[in-house]
Amino acid sequence: MAVMYNYVRSLILLAGMALLGLPLVAQSETPLPVIPEASSRFSAEQACVEPTEEMRKNHMNYILHQRDETMHKGIRTRQHSLEECINCHVPVEDKDGQPMRITNKDHFCSSCHTYAAVKVDCFQCHADRPVKTTAFHPLTSQASEKTAFHHSDAGETVSADTLEVLAEEGKLQ
Amino acid sequence: MTHKSEINSSRRQFLNGSAIAAGLAIAPGVMLHQVAQAKPADQAVTSDKRWGMLIDTNKCSKGCDACVRGCQTENGWGENETKSGPNQVAQWIRKVELRDTSTGFTKSLPLMCQHCEHPPCVDVCPTGASFKRADGIVLVDKHICIGCRYCMMACPYKARSFIHEDLQDQLPVAPRGKGTVESCTLCVHRVDKDGENAIPACAEACNAEGHEAFVFGDLKNPNSRISQELAKHGGTQIRADLGLNVGIRYRGI
Ligand code: SF4
Numbered sequence: 477m478a479v480m481y482n483y484v485r486s487l488i489l490l491a492g493m494a495l496l497g498l499p500l501v502a503q504s505e506t507p508l509p510v511i512p513e514a515s516s517r518f519s520a521e522q523a524c525v526e527p528t529e530e531m532r533k534n535h536m537n538y539i540l541h542q543r544d545e546t547m548h549k550g551i552r553t554r555q556h557s558l559e560e561c562i563n564c565h566v567p568v569e570d571k572d573g574q575p576m577r578i579t580n581k582d583h584f585c586s587s588c589h590t591y592a593a594v595k596v597d598c599f600q601c602h603a604d605r606p607v608k609t610t611a612f613h614p615l616t617s618q619a620s621e622k623t624a625f626h627h628s629d630a631g632e633t634v635s636a637d638t639l640e641v642l643a644e645e646g647k648l649q
Numbered sequence: 650m651t652h653k654s655e656i657n658s659s660r661r662q663f664l665n666g667s668a669i670a671a672g673l674a675i676a677p678g679v680m681l682h683q684v685a686q687a688k689p690a691d692q693a694v695t696s697d698k699r700w701g702m703l704i705d706t707n708k709c710s711k712g713c714d715a716c717v718r719g720c721q722t723e724n725g726w727g728e729n730e731t732k733s734g735p736n737q738v739a740q741w742i743r744k745v746e747l748r749d750t751s752t753g754f755t756k757s758l759p760l761m762c763q764h765c766e767h768p769p770c771v772d773v774c775p776t777g778a779s780f781k782r783a784d785g786i787v788l789v790d791k792h793i794c795i796g797c798r799y800c801m802m803a804c805p806y807k808a809r810s811f812i813h814e815d816l817q818d819q820l821p822v823a824p825r826g827k828g829t830v831e832s833c834t835l836c837v838h839r840v841d842k843d844g845e846n847a848i849p850a851c852a853e854a855c856n857a858e859g860h861e862a863f864v865f866g867d868l869k870n871p872n873s874r875i876s877q878e879l880a881k882h883g884g885t886q887i888r889a890d891l892g893l894n895v896g897i898r899y900r901g902i
């Protein structure tokens with residue numbers, strides 16, 4: 477929703493500038509964004525998963541389409557996957573040697589989005605930098621050492637009348 | 650001789666080539682040697698399958714929470730919520746203790762989203778964010794969720810959590826964020842990848858402890874291990890009286 481809103485808003489802004497007769501070249505006083513280089517090429521002929529000009533203009537449509545396909549139909553092709561965008565475009569490190577976060581204005585996404593004044597809200601939920609996932613090896617991970625969390629509400633009935641939820645494990649101990 | 654070995658080697662190549670073709674070209678759908686395996690990544694899930702899980706509470710040990718920790722590690726919940734209180738922090742799966750009030754007998758079991766065939770959470774959701782996939786997995790589309798929490802109220806199993814704070818470093822397999830509701834996904838990313846051979850993280854962790862209380866599989870396939878076990882030994886639905894026809898079945902309660 478917010479993505480669409482921002483997109484529409486930027487279109488309206490552009491239309492507004494056109495109406496006011498402000499030539500877009502007047503923007504040239506704002507320095508163009510410095511876009512970090514991707515870490516690999518899609519193919520020998522093509523830099524990104526679609527022609528670069530197409531991606532610059534329409535990446536949001538590809539991501540939006542893929543989002544619904546994956547979420548609702550379980551289609552998990554990699555070509556237009558946001559995770560792969562991040563893996564390829566965001567390994568660039570900041571001055572502390574960490575992959576950049578979206579809050580860093582040199583992050584691949586923010587570099588352009590700051591310039592275009594379009595808010596990007598993907599990263600409220602999605603990882604903004606490559607994540608070395610422990611998925612598929614959960615038991616070898618350090619994280620499995622941490623304590624589990626427990627809610628503390630006892631006494632709710634979940635089963636037939638004679639079965640009463642006493643408490644969760646953690647509370648009884 | 651040379652001539653003959655050339656023929657042989659090219660013939661071998663041809664055979665190799667055709668063997669590969671048999672494995673690949675018959676897809677989509679029909680993989681010769683991958684009958685029970687995953688769908689190709691570019692194909693949508695269908696209602697030919699209904700994923701479910703059978704949990705044998707006789708094998709589930711009191712005081713063990715390996716399944717809970719396995720889920721946390723796999724899906725990244727609970728760890729990065731530092732500002733939420735103990736009643737606010739996400740809980741996709743929890744250990745619950747039941748007591749038979751007439752005998753005092755107690756039982757420990759893991760409880761998570763039961764992946765209802767008729768999910769009340771989906772009924773009440775005003776936006777369509779709460780939905781059931783064709784293969785029976787109930788999910789929240791967080792792009793659409795407005796955080797009203799009706800679904801949390803509607804769920805008889807208290808399976809859902811609301812995220813109260815800004816998060817960072819979510820895992821790619823489980824995007825999650827402030828203002829949206831979430832619950833067990835049946836490790837949908839593993840299911841999409843491995844199909845009938847998938848093992849959800851809770852089950853994997855349980856197996857690693859040597860308890861093997863979980864059986865994951867396709868309830869619609871009579872030959873799957875879960876169907877065969879259900880046919881042989883039966884299984885209980887928690888709150889079967891609600892008529893939700895849940896996908897998570899229990900034994901020993
Ligand atoms: S157990 Fe709760 S969250 Fe899961 S499908 Fe049923 S009503 Fe929805």
Ligand code: SF4
Binds near residue numbers: 770794
């Ligand atoms: S909190 Fe989200 S998923 Fe739940 S009912 Fe409201 S909009 Fe639907």
